[in-house]
Amino acid sequence: MAISPINSTNTQSQSASLASMGLDMQSLLQIILTQLTYQDPLKPVDNFEFVSQLAQFTSLEQTRQLTEKMDSLLSVQSATQTLGLLGRTVDIKTDSGQLTGIVKGISFKENEPKLTLETSGGQFVADATLSQVITVR
Known part of the structure; x- marks a missing residue:
């Protein structure tokens, strides 16, 4: 069972689509673990591909967290402007x-x-x- 790497060109829309599917970092790591458990022993996952997938999942999670913090910051800024x-x-x-x-x-x-x-x-x-x-x- 092969999982193709996620292309990081549109991370924000990917984060939104992952959130809409109910996937978080823990779910993504579970998918990788399942992939490793059921991989074909005659065709193991290339180490470079595996590390690349982990890096992309980590980057995706960090981008999601950054987006949440930016939304919070914009909300506070909007409230401050309004009070003025x-x-x-x-x-x-x-x-x-x-x-x-x-x-x-x-x-x-x-x-x-x-x-x-x-x-x-x-x-x-x-x-x-x-x-x-x-x-x-």
Whole structure:
């Protein structure tokens, strides 16, 4: 039973596909162990190929961990940026056009910061996202 080496050109999509299949580093090592247990004694796995597979699995796991840490860092950075907007006047892009208001509150829904604005007319606009902000004054 031969396992072809993983091509490391698109590691992030591979990590996502492995996660969707429920595979982690332990599962991948189990696959290698199974491969070694049931290999044909007349055609053993080449040492270079075996070490190459181990290195690719290790690289894949490290990339997955790095991606998780980067996602966490981006979430914290987004929250920090949003806190700096409290009390500031911002212009946001909405479906009906551009809207100007003062940021009166911040909430976090689905791990994303949402702004609550008060317009000059006294109306409140809730759930504006950072991506909608055009200008900060």
